[in-house]
Amino acid sequence: MINLIDDDDIARALRSDVRTGLTASPKSLPPKWFYDARGSELFEEITRLPEYYPTRTERAVLTEAAPAIARITEAKTLVELGSGSSEKTRLLLDAMLGRGTLGSFVPLDVSSSFLAESVARLQADYPGLTVTGVAGDFARHLGHLPDGDNRVIAFLGGTIGNLAPAERAAFLASVRQTLHPGEWLLLGADLVKDPAVLVPAYDDAAGVTAAFNRNVLQVVNRELGADFDPAAFAHVALWDPDREWIEMRLRAGAAQRVRIPALDLTVEFAAGEEMRTEISAKFRRAGLRDELGVAGFELSHWWTDPREWFGVMLAQAR
Numbered sequence: 001m002i003n004l005i006d007d008d009d010i011a012r013a014l015r016s017d018v019r020t021g022l023t024a025s026p027k028s029l030p031p032k033w034f035y036d037a038r039g040s041e042l043f044e045e046i047t048r049l050p051e052y053y054p055t056r057t058e059r060a061v062l063t064e065a066a067p068a069i070a071r072i073t074e075a076k077t078l079v080e081l082g083s084g085s086s087e088k089t090r091l092l093l094d095a096m097l098g099r100g101t102l103g104s105f106v107p108l109d110v111s112s113s114f115l116a117e118s119v120a121r122l123q124a125d126y127p128g129l130t131v132t133g134v135a136g137d138f139a140r141h142l143g144h145l146p147d148g149d150n151r152v153i154a155f156l157g158g159t160i161g162n163l164a165p166a167e168r169a170a171f172l173a174s175v176r177q178t179l180h181p182g183e184w185l186l187l188g189a190d191l192v193k194d195p196a197v198l199v200p201a202y203d204d205a206a207g208v209t210a211a212f213n214r215n216v217l218q219v220v221n222r223e224l225g226a227d228f229d230p231a232a233f234a235h236v237a238l239w240d241p242d243r244e245w246i247e248m249r250l251r252a253g254a255a256q257r258v259r260i261p262a263l264d265l266t267v268e269f270a271a272g273e274e275m276r277t278e279i280s281a282k283f284r285r286a287g288l289r290d291e292l293g294v295a296g297f298e299l300s301h302w303w304t305d306p307r308e309w310f311g312v313m314l315a316q317a318r
Helices: 007-022 037-047 054-073 089-099 112-125 165-178 195-201 208-224 285-295
Strands: 077-081 104-109 151-155 184-190 233-240 245-252 256-260 265-269 274-281 297-304 310-317
Touching: 007 208, 007 265, 037 208, 054 089, 054 184, 054 297, 054 310, 077 089, 089 104, 089 151, 104 112, 151 165, 165 184, 165 285, 184 285, 195 233, 195 245, 208 233, 208 245, 208 274, 285 297, 285 310
Parallel strands: 077 104, 077 151, 151 184
Antiparallel strands: 184 310, 233 245, 245 274, 256 265, 297 310
């Protein structure tokens, strides 16, 4: 394991993000703080909901595309950013190991404890593979990834959509700077589609996504001593047709004052005021090709499902 982030680093980042977001207008909180233990459990539940198509659709695309990805890249090292449990990545590992080229896997995740468990399972399941977990933040630590020969960096799950356009540009440029010419980026991206399909994926009938959204307030309460009442906030999911993204928000049901002792901060919410907690951008092939091109990549191959709901693309560093 390589540890680039510790509990103090995470605590400092949380304090900074909460202070910045809750003193801004409009207010916001970054989606990365959804994922404490409870938030991760809720998200796993979300991925199994009938309304939530991205996880199962991407898995189906990867199942079909993995052998071709292994053949095209001849990858010796696979790196995964925001790896989580690496479940979908096993499709790539199996294909690349079957190809006979892969020697190492480098999963990067912000949760060192979760990552350590995942690495232990992978080492047990793939005894001939060198697995090196990196505890770090993909927004800050790409330059610390182990160097290698013929690497593929995988960024799956549509997580690219959680980044605003300027953040995406900076991220893609950082990935390109990390890779040598000829190495690869494998990107999973959710595609623009009918809002009647999109919106329920973020506002399910069972209310699981609503609980997931409100959980970020529980995180701030626990870690910073705040006195948010999560039940006083309604879950909101909206499609923005101009920006082509889903916004998740929390709407205050009544005027309220929230104390955050760890920041010596008091935050006022007006009745009906909304706080953004996530964007989830949806993409078109031409737009992604252009963004990759600006960052220094050539879009090489593209795979999608029959309904063209989710895209998996392979781009080569120029």
